[in-house]
Amino acid sequence: MRILFLAVLRAHTGNAVTAARIRDHLEAVGHTCNLKDALDFESSTELSSLICAEKFEAALALHLYRGGRLLQGQRIPFGIIFGGTDINEDTKHGEKKQTMGAVLEEARFAVAFTESMKEMALNIWPHAKGKIYIQNQGISTMPNITFNWNTFLQSAEWHQEEPNVYMVIVGPEVDPVFTSEVKSRVKRAAGVQLMGEMPREDLHAIVKNCFAVVNSSISEGMSAAILEAMDLEVPVLARNIPGNAAIVKHEETGLLFSHPQEFIQQAKRLVNDPALEKEIVTKGKEYVRSCHSWKLERDTYQNLLRKLQ
Template identity: 65%
Template sequence: MYESPTEIANLTSTEKFDAALAIHLYKGGRLLQGSRIPFGIIFGGTDINEDIRCEEKHRVMGAVLGEARFAVAFTVKMKELAAAEWPDASKKIYVQTQGIKTMPSETFDWFRFLQNADWHRKDPSVHLGIVGPAVDPLFTSEVKEKVKRTPGVHLLQEMPQDVLHAAMKRCFAVVNSSVSEGMSAAILEAMDLDIPVLARNIPGNAAIIKHKETGLLFSDPQEFVVLSKSLMNDPIMEREIVTRAKDYVKKHHSWESERKAYQNLVLSLQ
């Protein structure tokens, strides 16, 4: 809703804020430049992976990081990338993985979402559902056009988290095809819900998925198809992946630990 530091300054002045916490070093952080209140930053992923290549964004993010009391990276690798660009800020960058807690709705009917869909011509049992909000109008229109020409692929509207989790539990697998990720909550949620994950082999995904142990990593569409078929035809591998992934999430992505870490960081702003 806010597009300039001035708007944020007016908000924090009017509402008497004591401190602020921003997500994404550029998108959120730039709005807190010159802020009268102390603030912390959580790296989003695309800021360190993509925006860092733009000279102007790099300059702004460096300035924001200089003003921030602390910054949070989801992985050690992400911290290292940021520290390499802004060495002076390395001591204020903490590593805290995302915590996960899933509570799927008890009722969910796929036919309510897919009843008007064009079923897959080759194999009626295989479908790909794409779920999420339309953020980029141009890209959304391109996706809609491609989906219309692709039987078995369904573009679904965003839905409440508990409903989405219920939908995920009725799927054979969750797919992450992002070309850039910080730490995908969708992957961690799938692991917690006992759903196998197929994800593009990029640093953010590889940081939380060990290939053929806690999930499957693919580098191109062809490999995605091969791995998907192998997963569908090997129930023992599927069960082992799901079990190890669940154990991994419980051990490394506790929402209670995440809550305590952020409480302590926010208290340091006072």
């Protein structure tokens, strides 16, 4: 079957990694899955021309609004994968909320990463009952064993008060205004190193050599970065928001914080308590192995695809 897969595909972002992984799951059983960036299309009409030209037989979209809205009214069956933005942000806008409800009516199925995400969706769109399935993200990590860690460290500035503590910020520049603000603050912050986007294997190598990974996001669906850190046996400090709390159990698989002062408190606690660090690393690894199986994710999407045939 020829499948069109819509997602926001900026390189080295969680969306792009998730979409590529799911595409591989589908192609492993003989389907052809063509990934397209949802931002490349201005209207459903434009997408319709592509569907006809490429003879797509079915479609998937990552994000109910960003991708799903383009599939409305198309003459092929489709499924939807929720993103955190759908529930956490886009439902705050009346028009987007209405559009997403209409997309759910047409979709053959929808996938939520967590039970809480499914419950929130059903509270907003009760008509989708029986259509939403839960599938955690499947995690696999591949650190680049040849990554030159020493070269990276030579460019890091040491913190003035505690020279052995520093922070590395890694990721693509998505929002120009926010990026400018971050760069400005980093210049004034001793011990903070800002790096751009990089291949996933290199990022995993950096994570593997860090003491802890911090997720300070104020809006998450399911953070693959947190799960990858757990898989790499690195402790996690995460902001206490629903998406993070769904996968980080405080003092077991990681530490949660609600404000900067609490982050510093929990970070110092982790540094000074080797027993706590060991417990978090052990339980985090066990959690990923038992609840975020790459193989189970593959089986789920391959089975759901039958609903589009």
